[in-house]
Amino acid sequence: MRIVNDIAVALATYLEEDTSDVVMNLASPPRPEMGDVAFPCFRLAKRFRKSPHDIANNLKKHFEADECSDTVELLTKIDRIETAGGYLNFFIRRDFLAQSIMRESIESGGRPGKSCEGEGKTVIVEYSSPNIAKPFHVGHGFSTFLGEAIANLYEYAGYKVERFNHLGDYGTQFGKLIVAWKLWGDIDALEASPIDELTRIYVKFHDVAETKPELEDEARAAFGRLEQGGKEETTLWQRFRDVSLREFNRIYERVGIHFDNTNGESFYSPLIAAVVDELEKKNLLVESDGAHVVNLEEFDLNPCLILKSDGSTIYASRDIASIFYRRREYNFDRNIYVVGIPQKNHFNQVFAVVEKMGFPNPESNVHVAFGTVKFADGAFSTRTGNVIILEDLLDTSVAKTRAIIETNNPTMEPSEIDGIAEKIGVGAVRYTFLRNGRERDIVFSWDDVLDFEGDSAPYLLYTVTRCVSLERKAPESLLERADNISDGELGLLVSDEEQELLKEISRFPHSVLSAREAHEPSVIMRQIMAIARSFNTFYHNAQILRAENEALGAARLVLAQAVGRTISAGLRIAGIEPVEKM
Numbered sequence: 001m002r003i004v005n006d007i008a009v010a011l012a013t014y015l016e017e018d019t020s021d022v023v024m025n026l027a028s029p030p031r032p033e034m035g036d037v038a039f040p041c042f043r044l045a046k047r048f049r050k051s052p053h054d055i056a057n058n059l060k061k062h063f064e065a066d067e068c069s070d071t072v073e074l075l076t077k078i079d080r081i082e083t084a085g086g087y088l089n090f091f092i093r094r095d096f097l098a099q100s101i102m103r104e105s106i107e108s109g110g111r112p113g114k115s116c117e118g119e120g121k122t123v124i125v126e127y128s129s130p131n132i133a134k135p136f137h138v139g140h141g142f143s144t145f146l147g148e149a150i151a152n153l154y155e156y157a158g159y160k161v162e163r164f165n166h167l168g169d170y171g172t173q174f175g176k177l178i179v180a181w182k183l184w185g186d187i188d189a190l191e192a193s194p195i196d197e198l199t200r201i202y203v204k205f206h207d208v209a210e211t212k213p214e215l216e217d218e219a220r221a222a223f224g225r226l227e228q229g230g231k232e233e234t235t236l237w238q239r240f241r242d243v244s245l246r247e248f249n250r251i252y253e254r255v256g257i258h259f260d261n262t263n264g265e266s267f268y269s270p271l272i273a274a275v276v277d278e279l280e281k282k283n284l285l286v287e288s289d290g291a292h293v294v295n296l297e298e299f300d301l302n303p304c305l306i307l308k309s310d311g312s313t314i315y316a317s318r319d320i321a322s323i324f325y326r327r328r329e330y331n332f333d334r335n336i337y338v339v340g341i342p343q344k345n346h347f348n349q350v351f352a353v354v355e356k357m358g359f360p361n362p363e364s365n366v367h368v369a370f371g372t373v374k375f376a377d378g379a380f381s382t383r384t385g386n387v388i389i390l391e392d393l394l395d396t397s398v399a400k401t402r403a404i405i406e407t408n409n410p411t412m413e414p415s416e417i418d419g420i421a422e423k424i425g426v427g428a429v430r431y432t433f434l435r436n437g438r439e440r441d442i443v444f445s446w447d448d449v450l451d452f453e454g455d456s457a458p459y460l461l462y463t464v465t466r467c468v469s470l471e472r473k474a475p476e477s478l479l480e481r482a483d484n485i486s487d488g489e490l491g492l493l494v495s496d497e498e499q500e501l502l503k504e505i506s507r508f509p510h511s512v513l514s515a516r517e518a519h520e521p522s523v524i525m526r527q528i529m530a531i532a533r534s535f536n537t538f539y540h541n542a543q544i545l546r547a548e549n550e551a552l553g554a555a556r557l558v559l560a561q562a563v564g565r566t567i568s569a570g571l572r573i574a575g576i577e578p579v580e581k582m
């Protein structure tokens with residue numbers, strides 16, 4: 001809100017401080033009876049050799065006696081200033097607060113809190129990164145939905161975002177798959193259900209290798225030939241890759257996610273030689289039991305393995321090569337990896353190695369970690385042991401949503417129900433991945449995920465449809481008045497509930513900023529949930545379309561539009577598209 005800045009300007013003059021420092025110290029009080037903006041005076045006690053309480057009182061006197069025209073004008077917008085326990089509390093005039101929050105919302109053009117902070121800067125966000133020939137499980141789902149939200153957040157702030165999918169398409173397991181395929185592969189099964197067939201032969205390989213360990217040697221040899229570009233191995237590997245990608249792309253299509261760069265680990269393999277040369281040139285490569293490592297004691301980390309004793313490359317070396325490639329090709333300002341907590345050490349090592357190699361601003365490489373996905377008892381029965389496949393989770397969510405929508409709307413066309421259930425069911429899963437701090441584990445329970453009155457996407461989506469349907473039902477004259485709302489009319493939104501709701505709406509832009517800085521979309525999810533809760537209380541207690549008079553009705557309708565606009569903006573950042581009805 002602009003007025004917050006105006007208050008800061010005045011305070012900064014009295015205190016001879018920078019306005020931005022004062023702004024940083026301003027707080028928004030937890031309860032309305034404590035005012036709308038609070039300035040804590042504790043940190044000033046030392047400087048002025050006075051108690052915070054006295055400082056607050058002095059500042060209040062300064063304010064009220066100030067004859068500077070800006071302050072005089074500011075004071076017309078302030079109802080009163082109070083001091084309490086070392087705080088200076090400003091009570092903004094309710095009509096003014098309503099006008100200024102609503103104007104800001106209307107002017108945001110459906111993108112509240114957007115900014116151009118990132119103009120001219122490039123951010124790589126790497127996420128999803130599933131492994132070829134393996135099921136796309138819920139852990140990759142976490143990365144996929146969290147990563148997409150983070151990419152959206154950067155875009156919202158004007159950054160150029162490059163969405164990367166670092167496919168796990170290389171490594172010794174492909175040697176095993178090649179051997180297994182030649183022994184037991186079934187071409188029809190591969191075409192019908194690629195990941196199932198590849199999983200089947202991979203599991204079988206391990207079973208059989210228990211009694212025939214020579215299979216392991218064959219697998220190593222096969223991977224060696226693959227790394228050398230052997231024809232037969234490359235063809236098979238390519239085929240496994242193609243069929244797996246077909247499955248993954250089906251999921252990405254379904255959830256509306258598109259990547260700009262899908263170079264897998266295999267792409268980086270040929271680039272490792274140059275990294276090894278560079279490491280040797282800089283004397284960073286040390287031999288250890290036949291393998292080659294980089295020591296990282298000064299980072300308090302274990303040595304990073306670069307080349308195995310048989311000369312083959314590993315996961316970490318491909319990541320190191322990838323950082324240099326990204327830097328060369330994209331000249332990024334930030335390079336973000338949305339990958340689970342268990343890989344923290346891996347990324348610490350990779351970032352430390354490139355730092356030792358002289359990578360400019362190494363802090364631009366960031367690992368954004370997240371927790372694990374668990375299921376409440378009985379919430380899910382799996383088709384493949386303990387791995388839960390994302391598609392199964394989405395299908396179940398959509399089916400359960402469909403049943404609810406069908407019950408609630410007995411006359412709706414089945415095809416329409418299908419469309420709505422798909423959006424809400426998928427949205428409900430996405431929201432569940434984003435609603436809590438990302439490093440916390442998620443415990444899935446359908447009662448929570450699909451609780452239409454709880455902390456869920458359906459509740460938020462339902463709130464948006466409520467706002468939309470108000471507009472649909474409003475008479476023409478009211479709509480017109482809302483479209484041309486005056487400051488005087490906006491100033492009618494002065495009830496406790498309206499003011500509470502307005503303040504929740506006004507906190508949205510800041511939540512966007514904090515979410516981006518902390519790579520925590522949950523901050524936005526919590527804020528739109530607070531808006532929804534506050535709106536629904538207001539909605540139950542106040543007449544909107546049948547308000548005491550048309551002016552108030554129009555103002556309330558505009559308030560409802562602001563709610564719809566703000567919650568929708570938050571949902572879209574989360575990758576959840578609002579529905580018109582449900």
Ligand code: ARG
Pocket residue numbers: 126129130131166167168319337339
């Ligand atoms: N494919 C890996 C896995 O499923 C994740 C890759 C993470 N990204 C990276 N650049 N290492 O565990």
